Amino acid sequence: MESLTLHMMNTEFYIEVPSSSDSWKEHVTNWLSYVANEWSRFIPNNELDQINQLPIGKTLKINPLLYDCLKKAHEYYKKTEGLFSPYLKRQIESQGYVQSFPFKVGKQIKQNYEFENPIDKNPIDFLDNHEILKIANQPIDLGGFAKGYAVEHIKKWLQDQGFPYGIVDGGGDMTLWSNGEKEWTIGIADPFNGESIGRIKIQNGAIATSSRVYRSWIYQNEKKHHILNGQTGKVAKTNVLQATVVTDSLYQCEVSTKLCFLMDEQQLNQWFEQSRWRVARFIVNEDETTKWIKTGDGKNV
Incomplete structure (x- = not known):
């Protein structure tokens, strides 16, 4: 197995594939460097x-x-x-x-x-x-969607190189693939103390977590976080503290985790069913209760 660890976009990226060569690493590094420099809202004139x-x-x-x-x-x-x-x-x-x-x-x-x-x-x-x-x-x-796109792009390129299985992890937002030889066990961390509060066994699919705790700050004497309601432009008001989503792609994961903070449970179940998305989500609420909810056939979990 060969692996690559990079720190870009204030995120630690980890890529691992079954290989005795490191020839793939330059392509991956150049791609992530391009996305970090050209797709960031913090860099002028990109x-x-x-x-x-x-x-x-x-x-x-x-x-x-x-x-x-x-x-x-x-x-x-x-x-x-x-x-x-x-x-x-x-x-x-x-x-x-x-x-x-x-x-x-x-x-x-x-x-x-x-x-x-x-x-x-x-x-x-x-x-x-x-x-x-x-x-x-x-x-x-583009925020987390760009990171998810970058990770999915790496996965597709590595698959095109013939790697039968692998993992591309962008700070906990990851995509994994396997021909059946490999299964991963991925932990879910408590939003406050980082201890494990759940596990996911997966061969193919994507996982992403979004939390109101980590990416939060104080502004004008109010607690703010990064999850906005796109219809109003306002910070989402919800009892959901953290959402981990398992589905088919990181594009769907990025959207699904946002929706966990913007729709109630019944609305979101209906939306996933109508959209025909296979989604499993692990919700942590403000009162520290947790819950697994599945829609679709759930075969990716």
């Missing part, structure tokens, strides 16, 4: 910032992979009727989240635009040849 600075009514040809990532995020934005949204850069900054984690106190920045309702059904139009058309001024923050 590819994402060029989209955010684009005037309304103008078009821009962008990197095919960024186009694909943004289009996928936009499709989930439409599918969830805006609850999940990649267009919340302005709103998350207004909550004091203007710098990379970790930090304890949010910072205020001068807004050079009028704050407006965050919802416009089509902020961007996706044209042919990897061109986009700016429809509305709703700046993009």
